[in-house]
Amino acid sequence: MYQTRYHRPGSVAEAAELLSKAEDGRYVAGGHTLIPTMKHRLAGPSDLVDLSRLSELKGISEKGGTVTIGAATTHYEVASSDAVRKAIPALAALAGMIGDPAVRNRGTIGGSLANNDPGADYPAAVLGLGATIHTDKRKIEADDFFTGLFTTALEEGEIIVKVSFPVPKKAAYEKFHSAASRYALTGVFVASAKDGAVRVAVTGAGANGVFRAADIEKALSGKASSDAIDAVSIDPSGLLSDIHGSAEYRANLVKVMAKRAVDAIG
Amino acid sequence: MTTVGMTVNGDPVSVETEDRTLLVEVLRDQLALTGTHVACDTSQCGACLVLIDGVATKSCTTLAVQADGSEIQTIEGLAKDGDLHPMQAAFNENHGLQCGFCTPGMIMAGVDMVRRLGKDLDDETIRSELEGNICRCTGYVNIVKAIKAGAARM
Amino acid sequence: MANDGIGASVPRKEDRRFTTGQGTYTGDVNLAGQLHAVFVRSPHAHAHIKSVDLSEASKMPGVVAIHTGEELEAGGINHLICGWAITSKNGSGMRMGPYPPLAIGKVRFVGQPIVAVVARSRDQAEDAAEAVQIDYETLPAVTNPVDALKPDAPAIHEFEADSSVWEHGRAPSNLIFDWELGDAAATDNAIKSAKHVVKIDLVNNRVVPSAMEARAVVADYRSSDGHFTLWNTTQNPHLLRVVLSAFINVAPEHKLRIIAPDVGGGFGSKIFTYSEEVVCLWAAKQAGKPVKWVSGRNEAFLTDAHGRDHVTTAEIAFDDDYRMLGLKVDTIANLGGYMSLFASLIPTYLYAPLLSGQYVIPNIHVNVRAVYTNTVPVDAVRGAGRPEATYVLERLIEKAARELGVDRAELRRKNFVREFPYQTPVLWKYDSGNYDGLLTKALAASKWDDFEARKAEAAKRGKLRGIGLSCYIEACGVAPSSAEGGALGAGVGVWEMAEIKVNPVGTVEVLVGTLGHGQGHETTYAQIAADRFGIPIDSVSVIEGDTDKVQQGMGTYGSRTAGNGTSAVYRALDKIEAKAKKIAAHLLEASEEDITIANGEFSVSGTDRKVTLTDVSLAAYTFHKLPKDIEPGLDEKAYFDPTDLTYPAGAFVCEVEIDPATGTTEVVQFTAVDDFGNVINPMIVEGQVHGGVMHGLGQALLEEAKYDPGSGQLIAGSYMDYCMPRAHDLPKSFDHAFQKTPTPNNPLGLKGCGEAGAIGSPPAIINAITDALGTEDISMPATPEKIWRALQSAGQNA
Incomplete structure (x- = not known):
């Protein structure tokens, strides 16, 4: 690993300040992508700004038909949260499938989204559910957030809150x-919104990262049954x-997983 | 150099380390706690698991500075007053280890399973919960048995 | 007491060390003032090294020395060697290309070490290694063994032409040897005149051994008397010492102490001599300080000898009654960029003789061409040659049964060897066995006859269910020295040595030249010694892995411990027993013949007169009142060189369910019935079966050391891309049973068990998959995509 300087800020504002002053700084939360990359000397940030302990980024709440999850909430916390399990069980289940138990103990939703690995799970939920990403500067809709492999709409230094x-x-x-x-x-994440609209998001398969499967969404809009996917x-x-x-x-798996997700919804 | 203060297996320690140094390196090289092993460099094998504030964590994917102020428990700290922890004893009784290299991580994974899921673990749960622990020797048959038996006695 | 002896499933003595974090592996050894070595490795599969510029690197903080191949050569360090000479069928010797510990002039695989940087810390060494500038002229690379034999393949080594003896003028440039075993003409005739002939083309996929502890070295040098100490992850410290001194010349044998502390698995990969041991010894001498190197997992992928990698065509002939008449096998074996220590042995004597399997096949001919490619050297990995042989034979028989429309179990049964000893047409003479018994037990335990009902039930759930069978033969012990060794090309003897020390207080130490690295030797050997005297195993210590303590040894591989190590211990115990009885007889004023041993006591039969083992040992060392024809002490040594190999065998049944939508295979039931002869500790032996079967499952379903053919890069070079079996891959149900047909070839009747699971399971699993799919066209690893594609093309053809 290359030399680096570690910082543990006390607030989101201080974190942003630290990063702006760094020559080539990176935020770190769970670190389960960044630290292995640094170990292989494929990344060498001059400074690491640790977001994982900021209370502003923690916590899960459910209010008025919206589940809100702090960016530094771990996958385990989401998977085991009663609020998430009750309101969006598919989201809790997805969090419980990320990596392995020790990864889930440390990895965070904010880190996963900011990294936007093409094989990551969270992007499918965020895009499939049409979530909103709140940063220290603005709100970004899911449809605008994922811009390609390992790239997002986040600007330099912007922090997911x-x-x-x-x-x-369902x-x-x-x-x-x-x-x-x-x-x-x-x-494949399939969500049927309260207004009846169906969103289908696919991760792992896309050459440009997570994407919405428009043809499957269309097929399901008429008839929310897995048979409808056969013709796609x-x-x-x-x-x-x-x-x-x-x-x-x-391509085969996209259809098979989509059908299974539709069947699971029932 | 940065000073990192931690409680390790109940003892307060303070070490001087570079910010790039991993927790596992501090444990092994500076604190001589060589029971925690490194068997991969992609954060997948689980040989390096320690408990940080009670939570199983890959010490090869954690900078020592990140653990400043934390309570660390390693494999060396599990037995109390010479009595093996039930999970350690179960690995012996069920032949849950061969070369022993992955064993500390397996035992820590078992302990963490109980924290998250309780003492009554079925085979299928244990098999899927071991997703992050690799063993080449045992074929896992007896590791699953050992964790089941150890959990029941915790 | 009897509970600790032979045949008891005693929990292991060594476990407490490992479960409490007190094991000491090589990487845990730290010496005062030690330096750290980091290797600069070739990023290219095949290239000339045009220049090496160390000027920047040598100025980096903490750097103590930087070593190159030229420096080692000037210092009299020789090349790494292959220690088993194989001769081509035309009489030419094998073509061993020079393998300098650090590359000189040319690199031949990605990962080959070129420069070693030694610095005060590992991070500093890594920083400096990055500053080493090497200029390469890249060359075309070849990674596939079939392509390597083509006339236009890039020549990996430069050999003098020996045109006179080769059929087409001269040997193909990458050919190492073209070797045969068996009678070609007789086999051809048998096939020509046969009623039925079935043929198969197979690839045995290349695998990475992947012991969880990667290799490591700590080298220390004492200048006052030129003495070296090497802590190393080795399966055979004494053999390593011979190679490092007699062949490589890096340290004299009498001044080189090798210590293998706890070793975290090996699976073959830690048998061999590697560059890093040589370089660290050299570096320690130059620096006058200890030098440590611990392999990263990425380095392990690029440097630990890989396994398998065969391309084979085989055909088998039957008469009209389905009796086997002949078997013809043609194999191309990939040995990588250089010849590793036992590379030539694996695809020859550990492979070809095993192709007779459990069957009477009157005519067998095997041709093996070994080739260089631009890949990591290939050598023994768990089973080493035997899994490749079993895969060929058991897939071929399964295919034959289907093509000929006969029952696959019955086809095997009809052809089983039934009389022992059995001389095969390909060297080996099977010691003992009951193959029919194994098959009958396995079929019953797996409920073979009810399979159709399970298949129908699975079909209702949309799953394709298949069942497969594999009857394997093993050859264990890598012995005896005279036959296997001298006559067949070994550079070393293959005996084993043990010493038993009964201490003055009556505790027992077993010192033996094998090296346990997960197999539970400390418990197994202790059980044998405890059994002899009727003492608890806690009174016995087992010492391995230190050339200063254990006088000689040949290490652990090929189940040598079961056949040879235990026998050496047994023979040494015979000597101890004889002497102890003599002493006891003197103390008890009785005749030696009347002394019996039980519960740690020597008694005069028919009387209540007795002395304890401690009384005897104390008398042996105090020596106050023993007659002069007895020497003081109670310490005996024995060498054991067996009369022959041992031949474990087994029958495996595997049942799978395939999800046709994704091609995913689930192993739903696995039944293994093994004949390892007698068994010392059934719990430990069963653990070896579990591990072996999972290792084979990995090869069958998950693992492939895949190279990019153009660049020669190992693209499955980490656990992110190379799939190790995990707990969720375990067969849903796993049954195991023993059959015991002792071998007459060693005193305890043990045959060995370390490799069996990895040998027998891949064909059982693949045969179950081909059964489920109704096509033979599946290669290992049978990934979901391969199976999905097979189903797609079957669907299109239907």
């Missing part, structure tokens, strides 16, 4: 694990192809 999820009528997440890494080879054709040309799975196989 919390994420608010509208409680859907939702489900189906994940096909990449066997070695435990990331999603393909994960998923074009592999926009999908990832690597040693873990070809684009054609991922």
